[in-house]
Amino acid sequence: MSPISILTFVASLLFADLVNADRVLGAYIFQRHGDRSAKAWPPTKLTSLGYSQEYRTGSFFHDRYISDNSSYQIDGISTDIVNLAQVTASAPQDDVIDNSGEGFLQGLYPPVGSIATETLRNGSTIQSPLNGYQLIPMSDVRSGSGSEDNTWLQSASSCSKAKFSSNNYFNSKSYHDLLSTTRGLYQSLEPLVNQTFSPSELSYKNAYTIWDLLHVALIHNSTASFPSSVTLTDTVMQELFVLGNEHEFNLAYNISDPIRAVAGMNLAGEVLTALNETITSGGKSKLNIQFGAYASFLSYFGLSGLSSANANFTGIPGYASSMAWELVTNDEGTGMPPHVGH
Structure with a gap:
């Protein structure tokens, strides 16, 4: 059994035909951190390799969801300069996971160079530092803080x-x-x-x-x-x-004791809430990214029945692995289909 690299799941919007779906209205990504130092020697640190892995994965999702050239581009999403109303990122308080998130977001929305130049009232121009580096804030999630310094990930859970x-x-x-x-x-x-x-x-x-x-x-x-x-x-x-x-x-995860999979439960609820926000906001909220550790993958695999369908889903996903849920429609118009939410 080898580590799982990129795992993609698709959630259909109402009665959308996935085979013929034309437009992606929103997406939710759950992203594992990159390569790090060993857990047995805390504090764990994100390595240069891990930083690079996250940047490349962020670039992959840029090409899938942001780029004008992608057939999976999220409908109406800003392609050059990030619109913070459209993108939400979150992570637990953990150095490895936080830094992984920063690397991913740099790949998702790379520097924009002179596009980020502003002209002040006095006529002088200011270009954003680091060649137009884009700042995307990350909010805190409830569980998982300090998880990469814990040898047992459930130790980072707030659920006794x-x-x-x-x-x-x-x-x-x-x-x-x-x-x-x-x-x-x-x-x-x-x-x-x-x-x-x-x-x-x-x-x-x-x-x-x-x-x-x-x-x-x-x-x-x-x-x-x-x-x-x-x-x-x-x-x-x-x-x-x-x-x-x-x-x-x-x-x-344990099939006879579901509370063990509380991390997967939390994740499932957050995905549902975020995609529902895409609908209820009329498509203003478009892309959610949560960064975390492998425990959430494993408990979600069990809860969703994936582990029963394929033994690979009982395995720890590799560094910088992803799960993505896509909200799609075969409506040929633009924006949120008029029947959604009614």
């Missing part, structure tokens, strides 16, 4: 019932079976991670943070940093990744 539900996984038979059967695998990693994890911590209980530490090292550190007596094969990393997925998905 969700935390209690997640803790129930550690009492389950499936958890204890994996804790037992994988002990040898995790103990074999001791020469690679002994500066971070004690022998007692090398178990399935820390499946995600162990995989994450090694994953980050393989991206950013030379292989010479590993003991020559130990070979970290692709097969071993794949096994650790699958186990990390199993661990985190079960903390984020």
Whole structure:
């Protein structure tokens, strides 16, 4: 199972025929942060690679939703200079996620050069700094603050019932079976991670943070940093990744205990509210972007039934992954179709 890169979901507007849909009226994007330092060594930091990933993803959505050349351009959206009434961005208070959001927004609405020049009353001209850099403010969302400094993402939740539900996984038979059967695998990693994890911590209980530490090292550190007596094969990393997925998905979602997926519930509600605002405002609100962490992806995957439809949706999405919901219509006019909201 490989990390999921860009995931696109389409929400139809009333009875719109998606196959023949001509116009996108609005969209909601949920965006994961970019590449970062390891969770096991807080405070985590967005890397230059992560910043670049977010900028490129923002550019992808610029080409899809903003550009005049796109058949998916949001109807009536400002194409050069951002109209802040049309675009809303939000993120939890978290350095990695906040900085990821800034990188994404730079790609979404890049600098506009001399277009941003203003003429003052005295006749002098002023060009916006950084070649017309565009400022898009981000508001705070309720949950997820400090999530990238927490090894367990539910720790960043404000819902005590969700935390209690997640803790129930550690009492389950499936958890204890994996804790037992994988002990040898995790103990074999001791020469690679002994500066971070004690022998007692090398178990399935820390499946995600162990995989994450090694994953980050393989991206950013030379292989010479590993003991020559130990070979970290692709097969071993794949096994650790699958186990990390199993661990985190079960903390984020359980079919018999829906409160565990509170992050996904919040996201679903925010998407519905935002797209409804696009309708009720007559299309004045056009694009919403929320930045967050993988827990919201996983709990939403479970709640929406995607994890039952395809096992890939039980996996942790890769850095800078996206989900997008599009509000579309096959009405051939312009603006909001007249029957919407009645």
